[in-house]
Amino acid sequence: xxxxxxxxxAETIVAVAPFQRLSAFMNGPFRRLANQxxxxxxxxxxxxxPPLPAYVDALRENLTPRDDQWFAYKWSEPEAQDxxxxxxxxxxxxxxxxxxxxxxxxxxxxxxxxxxLVADPGDEAIFNLPPWFAYxxxxxxxxxxxxxxxxxxxxxxxxxxxxxxxxxxxxxxxxVNTPNNPTGRIYPEATLRALAQLLDGASARHGRRIxxxxxxxxxxxxxxxxxxxxxxAYYPPTLLAYSYGKTLLAPGQRVGYLALSPDLPERAALRDxxxxxxxxxxxxxxxxxxxxxxxxxxxLSIDIADLQRKRDWMVGALRDMGYRVRSPEGTFxxxxxxxxxxxxxxxxxxxxxxxxxxxxxLFETPGHFRICLTANDAMIERSLPAFAAAIEEVRRG
Amino acid sequence: xxxxxxxxxAETIVAVAPFQRLSAFMNGPFRRLANQxxxxxxxxxxxxxPPLPAYVDALRENLTPRDDQWFAYKWSEPEAQDxxxxxxxxxxxxxxxxxxxxxxxxxxxxxxxxxxLVADPGDEAIFNLPPWFAYxxxxxxxxxxxxxxxxxxxxxxxxxxxxxxxxxxxxxxxxVNTPNNPTGRIYPEATLRALAQLLDGASARHGRRIxxxxxxxxxxxxxxxxxxxxxxAYYPPTLLAYSYGKTLLAPGQRVGYLALSPDLPERAALRDxxxxxxxxxxxxxxxxxxxxxxxxxxxLSIDIADLQRKRDWMVGALRDMGYRVRSPEGTFxxxxxxxxxxxxxxxxxxxxxxxxxxxxxLFETPGHFRICLTANDAMIERSLPAFAAAIEEVRRG
Numbered sequence: 001x002x003x004x005x006x007x008x009x010a011e012t013i014v015a016v017a018p019f020q021r022l023s024a025f026m027n028g029p030f031r032r033l034a035n036q037x038x039x040x041x042x043x044x045x046x047x048x049x050p051p052l053p054a055y056v057d058a059l060r061e062n063l064t065p066r067d068d069q070w071f072a073y074k075w076s077e078p079e080a081q082d083x084x085x086x087x088x089x090x091x092x093x094x095x096x097x098x099x100x101x102x103x104x105x106x107x108x109x110x111x112x113x114x115x116x117l118v119a120d121p122g123d124e125a126i127f128n129l130p131p132w133f134a135y136x137x138x139x140x141x142x143x144x145x146x147x148x149x150x151x152x153x154x155x156x157x158x159x160x161x162x163x164x165x166x167x168x169x170x171x172x173x174x175x176v177n178t179p180n181n182p183t184g185r186i187y188p189e190a191t192l193r194a195l196a197q198l199l200d201g202a203s204a205r206h207g208r209r210i211x212x213x214x215x216x217x218x219x220x221x222x223x224x225x226x227x228x229x230x231x232x233a234y235y236p237p238t239l240l241a242y243s244y245g246k247t248l249l250a251p252g253q254r255v256g257y258l259a260l261s262p263d264l265p266e267r268a269a270l271r272d273x274x275x276x277x278x279x280x281x282x283x284x285x286x287x288x289x290x291x292x293x294x295x296x297x298x299x300l301s302i303d304i305a306d307l308q309r310k311r312d313w314m315v316g317a318l319r320d321m322g323y324r325v326r327s328p329e330g331t332f333x334x335x336x337x338x339x340x341x342x343x344x345x346x347x348x349x350x351x352x353x354x355x356x357x358x359x360x361x362l363f364e365t366p367g368h369f370r371i372c373l374t375a376n377d378a379m380i381e382r383s384l385p386a387f388a389a390a391i392e393e394v395r396r397g
Numbered sequence: 398x399x400x401x402x403x404x405x406x407a408e409t410i411v412a413v414a415p416f417q418r419l420s421a422f423m424n425g426p427f428r429r430l431a432n433q434x435x436x437x438x439x440x441x442x443x444x445x446x447p448p449l450p451a452y453v454d455a456l457r458e459n460l461t462p463r464d465d466q467w468f469a470y471k472w473s474e475p476e477a478q479d480x481x482x483x484x485x486x487x488x489x490x491x492x493x494x495x496x497x498x499x500x501x502x503x504x505x506x507x508x509x510x511x512x513x514l515v516a517d518p519g520d521e522a523i524f525n526l527p528p529w530f531a532y533x534x535x536x537x538x539x540x541x542x543x544x545x546x547x548x549x550x551x552x553x554x555x556x557x558x559x560x561x562x563x564x565x566x567x568x569x570x571x572x573v574n575t576p577n578n579p580t581g582r583i584y585p586e587a588t589l590r591a592l593a594q595l596l597d598g599a600s601a602r603h604g605r606r607i608x609x610x611x612x613x614x615x616x617x618x619x620x621x622x623x624x625x626x627x628x629x630a631y632y633p634p635t636l637l638a639y640s641y642g643k644t645l646l647a648p649g650q651r652v653g654y655l656a657l658s659p660d661l662p663e664r665a666a667l668r669d670x671x672x673x674x675x676x677x678x679x680x681x682x683x684x685x686x687x688x689x690x691x692x693x694x695x696x697l698s699i700d701i702a703d704l705q706r707k708r709d710w711m712v713g714a715l716r717d718m719g720y721r722v723r724s725p726e727g728t729f730x731x732x733x734x735x736x737x738x739x740x741x742x743x744x745x746x747x748x749x750x751x752x753x754x755x756x757x758x759l760f761e762t763p764g765h766f767r768i769c770l771t772a773n774d775a776m777i778e779r780s781l782p783a784f785a786a787a788i789e790e791v792r793r794g
Contacts, residue, residue, distance in 0.1 A: 006515065007513065007520075010513065010514050010515075010670040010674050013670070013673050014670050046466060047468065051465075059460055063457055070649075072648060072649050073648045074649040104679070105679060108679050116538075121518070121540070134676055207400060250468035252469050252684065253468050253684050254502075254680065254682075270403065273403050273411050276411050277410055282505050282509040282510070282678055283651065284681070287649065287650050288650055289650065290684070
């Protein structure tokens with residue numbers, strides 16, 4: 001047998017740039033250092049403090065079966081949908097209906113479901129650079145053509161002219177991530193209103209609705225008392241993807257949803273199709289236990305004020321050292337400029353000093369690097385001399 | 398905007414025959430009766446007795462975090478892979494390697510992953526009728542062409558001549574389910590050896606490997622001391638899909654795997670591709686909690702002897718009433734002949750008497766109906782007069 005064992009689809013997914021780069025990164029110094037006990041790992045959005053006790057309690061309380069069907073097949077469970085819809089109504093002041101909350105195993109599957117519900121192979125999906133590293137793989141797995149538009153590099157705002165220029169008759173979905181990973185930017189209301197107008201115009205011009213996919217995994221992780229604005233408030237054909245993995249800092253427990261606007265006329269057709277599409281994709285419904293616990297999980301969050309304190313600490317310290325870094329409005333990332341143009345080389349220098357961060361190269365945005373603020377205080381404390389020494393070394397030439 | 402909101406892909410999946418039929422079935426008498434407290438629901442493979450106390454204990458024990466990373470991102474976790482590989486080695490006497498166990502959120506996603514790893518849109522996937530109701534949706538979602546072959550109607554054995562006749566140059570996967578849902582048949586070693594020979598020959602003739610996808614969700618639910626034989630023992634290009642949902646009777650908790658044979662030369666390429674394909678499909682890895690608990694879950698099972706007792710009880714009682722029914726060798730289903738050719742009409746008559754079963758029509762195999770043996774003793778006891786009255790009514794004409 002001389003034929004290729006892998007499907008072309010699998011080969012194509014392995015070859016997408018963010019995955020190739022992630023592979024290279026994970027097989028570099030990261031591989032040797034990440035598992036060392038004294039590693040200062042600021043890479044993935046993983047916890048570095050014990051899980052929230054209330055999180056463990058919420059699961060424990062819902063582990064004791066209350067009926068024979070406790071661990072029976074679960075689709076989108078009404079109690080979970082109720083809890084999520086009530087929370088969205090409070091947060092966004094939009095009358096979401098429980099049946100329009102499609103429960104998923106987190107953000108990955110909410111995004112995959114959204115794309116597959118409305119877009120067909122050959123359709124184009126636009127997303128912005130720097131992107132979440134998984135977008136391109138999910139887009140390609142759905143058979144769609146990824147179209148990349150760079151954020152305005154000055155403020156990391158959406159570049160609406162560039163989005164408008166990227167739209168073609170094949171454009172079916174535009175993905176927007178706010179608060180943004182890795183830039184920490186929250187797109188302002190005026191931008192979201194202008195985006196809605198742009199998409200309405202382009203949809204009408206091409207005679208085919210362009211959907212907005214709003215990835216809002218960080219919508220509760222906002223600083224300085226900011227109020228998060230969802231694009232769904234301004235553009236009803238928005239599919240809102242949410243994951244509890246960030247707010248609860250438990251990304252290995254898989255629960256999230258895709259929410260449809262009450263102002264979306266086709267929402268019944270979409271949710272009816274999801275009933276058979278979700279099993280066919282891989283039964284992408286959350287576990288029984290997580291669905292039982294959802295009403296309690298909805299009320300929990302990591303300590304945002306403490307995250308803001310860490311943000312201020314690190315931004316202040318890095319600026320004092322001479323780094324150029326914006327103070328993020330939300331998420332748990334800093335995205336400083338690399339003191340040398342070659343961000344991979346700079347990240348390697350930090351790794352030599354025991355500090356692991358991600359190069360902007362991973363996000364197709366060279367000249368920057370990403371620091372994850374889920375690090376604990378001891379890690380931050382110990383990392384600062386390394387950050388200082390690395391920029392000092394650049395200064396000395 | 399006058400265009401269709403749904404993708405053609407979503408419309409196609411909703412329209413596949415098993416889903417259309419399942420919809421019609423669930424919107425019939427089932428809808429009214431299934432949620433009534435005195436319902437005698439023998440339809441889905443759901444529990445009708447409290448969950449195994451040891452199952453709840455295994456989860457509770459692993460809920461207490463042992464480190465900061467307890468609920469961090471999890472891929473295929475080495476401890477879970479070790480436990481699953483050790484178990485497979487014991488069961489099948491084949492030296493499976495831990496790294497060749499790709500952990501998934503149950504059977505649906507193990508099957509989706511297998512298809513997508515090796516097959517491309519336009520390729521053909523053969524499966525047998527009666528099938529598991531989800532095959533066609535998963536095959537179509539993967540962009541593959543479903544090709545259906547009827548089991549030998551006498552003994553519900555694989556019809557190897559029919560499979561051979563269905564193979565074309567586009568055939569990439571043949572799906573076999575043993576022990577079989579709904580027939581309860583375990584395919585004998587001689588059949589599996591002949592199937593391997595057939596597939597080797599056809600692969601060589603067409604110059605392209607035909608993979609076998611062995612759906613073994615019921616491989617530990619076998620009766621009369623039978624020893625289960627996996628096709629992977631006879632045909633190394635077999636992708637073995639397993640779900641813990643049946644053995645633990647907790648189908649709402651999602652955990653399973655896709656296993657690759659140690660004799661498969663391309664297994665490194667397949668597992669490397671899975672590392673990016675699984676996230677792109679929708680991060681189809683089991684929850685952190687279930688992976689932590691897997692070594693304990695591996696040791697647990699529903700009471701197979703008790704299931705065999707229920708099998709013997711119901712088969713005996715139904716035969717005494719005049720039903721023609723085979724005694725299943727495994728799984729938790731009976732698949733009797735309908736006393737009238739129109740199995741849907743007969744199932745409706747049982748529903749009128751408060752007993753819910755599934756018509757063979759749902760499995761593209763009219764003239765039969767499926768009874769699920771996960772029913773408890775009280776349900777069986779109360780159902781028998783209804784089964785008796787229904788066949789008596791047929792006899793009286």
